Amino acid sequence: MIKAVESAAPSREERLKAGIAFCGTCAKLQNSLNQKDGGCLNAANRSFSQTYGCQFTLSLGILNTIRNAVVIMHGPIGCGFCSTANVGMGKAYKQLRDPSASGLVWLSSNLDETDVISGGEKKLKEVIFYADKEFRPETIIVASSCVPALIGDDIDSILDDLQNQVTAELVPVVCEGFKTKLMATAYDAVYNGILKKLTKYPNREEHLTETDLEKQEREYQIKRTVNVFNVGSMSRADELEIERLLTALDLNVNFLPCYSASEDFSYALEAALNVSICGTHDDYYLKYINENFHIPYLIDTIPIGRKNTDRWILKIAERFGLEKEAQALIKKENEILEESLVPFRNNLRGKRVFVSGGEVRIIATAEVVQDLQMELVGLKGHHIDQFVKPVFESLKDVDDIYINIATQHPFEQVNIVNRLKPDVIIIHTGSGNITAKHGLPVFPLYGPSYNYLGYSGTYEIARRLNRIMKNSQFNKNLSKYRALPYKKEWYEKEPFAYIKEK
Ligand code: SF4
Known part of the structure; x- marks a missing residue:
């Protein structure tokens, strides 16, 4: 029996014990993630707030x-x-x-x-x-x-x-x-509406003349079909890269919810596996579909950077008994990518990087930063919850790296950046207006027209980062003529002075 959909999705503070006010090292954050009650992660309050x-x-x-x-x-x-x-x-x-x-x-x-x-x-x-x-x-x-x-x-x-x-x-x-206060509750709110009205089996015509062979073929195709739950920050080029990798394993791929038509949510019920691109987005929907329409799901890491793309593909392959094929694909892709990254590493090695944006994407991007032999100096995430855990496994030696959890709140970020003195800032697209005035090169954490995901995405990150690092004159000019909007007294204060610990 299909369970009725609740009238509205609960807030993520309540449902996931997610938080938006954390300051400390990655070691402290990971320690909290491993505690049953989330340690000091489920905090949301500041004595002064700028924007949510x-x-x-x-x-x-x-x-x-x-x-x-x-x-x-x-x-x-x-x-x-x-x-x-x-x-x-x-x-x-x-x-x-x-x-x-x-x-x-x-x-x-x-x-x-x-x-x-x-x-x-x-x-x-x-x-x-x-x-x-x-x-x-x-x-x-x-x-x-x-x-x-x-x-x-x-x-x-x-x-x-x-x-x-x-x-x-x-x-x-x-x-x-x-x-x-947790903006990411929006994903659940949207899925709540989709579940209420658009999630129903497709109204297909009866196959009165279907032979046994045709029936077997149809059922076989469903058993090889994967729904990949994309995100608005993914480009069409990202989808093509993900499709290339999964079809290499002889799987069929659908993308939703972004850029779908309403009937796609019905056809998506004819699939063998639902796979989330990013854990932050889909658990509310995928759990309901699993409980009521019996489609298993996978929420693990995000396919950004080599380690996380390897892991993501392997996790999917395991569900279909395709581990050997996936290993061969991963080996080949890594060989090609490794060779293509060498010239970029030579230019980028040792450059200090600060990464800011969605929790899962920043940690996966930090792995790319490490792969390019750049130095990760700090992180800032919009919010924090359990879905970041598998992505953290791809990073090395980050125990002492500072991480700030704050939705927007650029005043905290400018203070941190002023202390850490990075050479480049990688930041969520659209949040760079104040950041741009630091005078540093600014690299967008995603772009709806860039390829960022998969192996080709890693190459594109390296290529574009290399280009931006070569010429930051635009940002230098901005900092010359447009001052940051904060008083010098703020830079002398602790960046996390206003966070109230849980
Ligand atoms: S913009 Fe958002 S917070 Fe402001 S009134 Fe509209 S719905 Fe409410």
Whole structure:
């Protein structure tokens, strides 16, 4: 029997005991990770805070990639500001997966002060009817922000009542920003909506004339099919690299949730294994699918850098009894890559690197840094939870390296960077505006148009890092004419002075 999906995903502070306020060495962090109660990791408070992420905006980052859908932001117009940046790029990236895909269509119910008193239901209905008639999408996704949550709009019931009056499938995503300080809760909120409405067996025609051989062939293909759960930070080039490696093992590959159409979530139920690219993203969904649709899943490391790509491929191969084939593939890929990295190592060796961004991606990138014989001097992660553990195994000699856990909070980062004096900063794309003013070369931790994953991704990281390190004149000019926005007294204080230990 299929279990009913809960009305909303719980916050990750609650569900995973994840934290966003940690300071200390990697040894201290790993020690906490090994404790049953998470040691000092489940902390979230500072006596002064600068910026947090909002799960509503991160949810939109994922939802805006869904094909043949209109996204309605149920809330004040300002909540959806981030979608303006998604429009052009989103269309191009969708068309890389489906050339006939149309660009992002987003609407807002535009709640105001009056609606806070009288309720937002009327405006939401109007905008749903408008979206259905005007755009005729397959899916209308309603993402609800803080205001509907505050005034008690019951999105699920409103959408259920409207469902038989519109053509599109209505999907509620309950993702109000104030519910959590842990922005990554957004992944669960989006999956909660997908589970409620889009996760159902495909409506296939009966194979009345199917022969035994055809049936066996169909079942064989399902037994060799892997769903890879991508992330918005992956490029199409990353997907092609992952597909190249898995098809070399004679496996079929689907990618979702980003850039999928709604029916892809149904077809994904015909697979032998669900594989997460990054542990931070998918456990909420994959566990539900495993319990209710009996598809096993794999959440381990991320295929960034040689060690982690080797490990990721081997873990998948083990599930299909393909270890020997995987070992041969890994050997060949490593031989080619090793040779191609030599000239870059000669230029990059010994350069000091600070890495900042998502927990899993920064640790895997740190392994690439070590592989290139650069010196890792510090790390900063958006949040921390148990999913980082397997990735840590790829690093060596990091016990004394400092790691700061903070969603955004650039004031802590500038203080740390000022002390550590790296030669280059590798940072989450979009978080580099203040960082750029350090005058150091800045390398984006990912790029939706770059290859970063797999063996070819490791080569690309080395190649692009090498190029950026050769000429940092742009950042030098920025630091000359644009000062960092902090007083000198702040640099004299401890960078973690405002963190309240759990
Ligand atoms: S925190 Fe709430 S009000 Fe602010 S942007 Fe996010 S959803 Fe909107």
